[in-house]
Amino acid sequence: MSDSKSMKDTILDAAEKRVRRSGFSNMSFRDVAQDVGIKSASVHYHFPKKQDLGVALVDRYMARFETRLTMIDQNTLEAAVEEFVRLYAEALVMDESICLCAALGAEAMGIDPGLRKETGQFFKMNIEWLENLFAKHPTKTAYLTATEIVATLQGAMILSATTGQRMHFDDVANSIIAQVSAAVN
């Protein structure tokens, strides 16, 4: 057995939850510290500046997502897209929590340029994964582009979180799958 979760990861978990619910600038060291049962000065020990915490959040999020993408079987286009969409569906926790990078991207000009660039990398990584998938599977008709699919899922999360209607996301998710499916058959 490995050791239980490190404090660093516990802090990241609490911070991620807050950023994805109400944005980066709404997440404070004091609130996160209280969430995990320590003092704000102790959070600063693990992440000296808020920007450090932000970069660590995106790096971990991106690494996790990339790992999940690598695990998706790309042998059939339809099933792969379905899995991709499912990853996003999981991110919309309780209809109240959007993608970490959408939360950061929405306040792009209010965060550090380094953090912003890292956030943009997440989107690019997602788009490239889809483009690679599409390159492997020629279809009969044209359909959604990789960028379009990523944008649609990100936007749908924001719509759902704002209106409180999970339906907004699920409708969009199903439509994406249906369109890819139609292009194959």
Next chain:
Amino acid sequence: MSDSKSMKDTILDAAEKRVRRSGFSNMSFRDVAQDVGIKSASVHYHFPKKQDLGVALVDRYMARFETRLTMIDQNTLEAAVEEFVRLYAEALVMDESICLCAALGAEAMGIDPGLRKETGQFFKMNIEWLENLFAKHPTKTAYLTATEIVATLQGAMILSATTGQRMHFDDVANSIIAQVSAAVN
């Protein structure tokens, strides 16, 4: 000639610009006051609480958008969708300014519930306008849903603002138009 812009509107202009660039919680009374050349206490005279300013921002934004939508000729599906997309393209000012309601929606759980509900109304209004348009124009094949189009445009703005690549938005905008066009012809 009408009088020049009122201070209330001048304040709203400055506040809107800041919210759309870096989010609602990153917009402070002091910054806005400095933008328009008055003191923060004077901003409070026009908008007592920050929530009041937020609601006024969304109300004005929504009213403006609705007016523009009303002006779109709905006689042909393709041209109408093209105009709709163009409205969104205008919102992505300098690739650095997303939709006001996307900025607010991204921090949905960090804002006042009343303000959140008002923000959600903007998305619903957009979706209903598109649904009404689609109901008027039966097509040969299935295509993007109303919710999907709104979500896609909102998400594309966030991608563009984060990566600094206007292309991300324009690609998506063109793809939407192409797909509606294909469903018609």
Next chain:
DNA sequence: GTCTATAATTTGATAGAC
């Protein structure tokens, strides 16, 4: 309407004891 002044709170961050 706008100002000065100020209160009350929050926030990011640091120093130093344990």
Next chain:
DNA sequence: GTCTATCAAATTATAGAC
């Protein structure tokens, strides 16, 4: 590593003069 203590700055908001 975590704590107490503390700081400087920022923020929302109000009172009252002009």
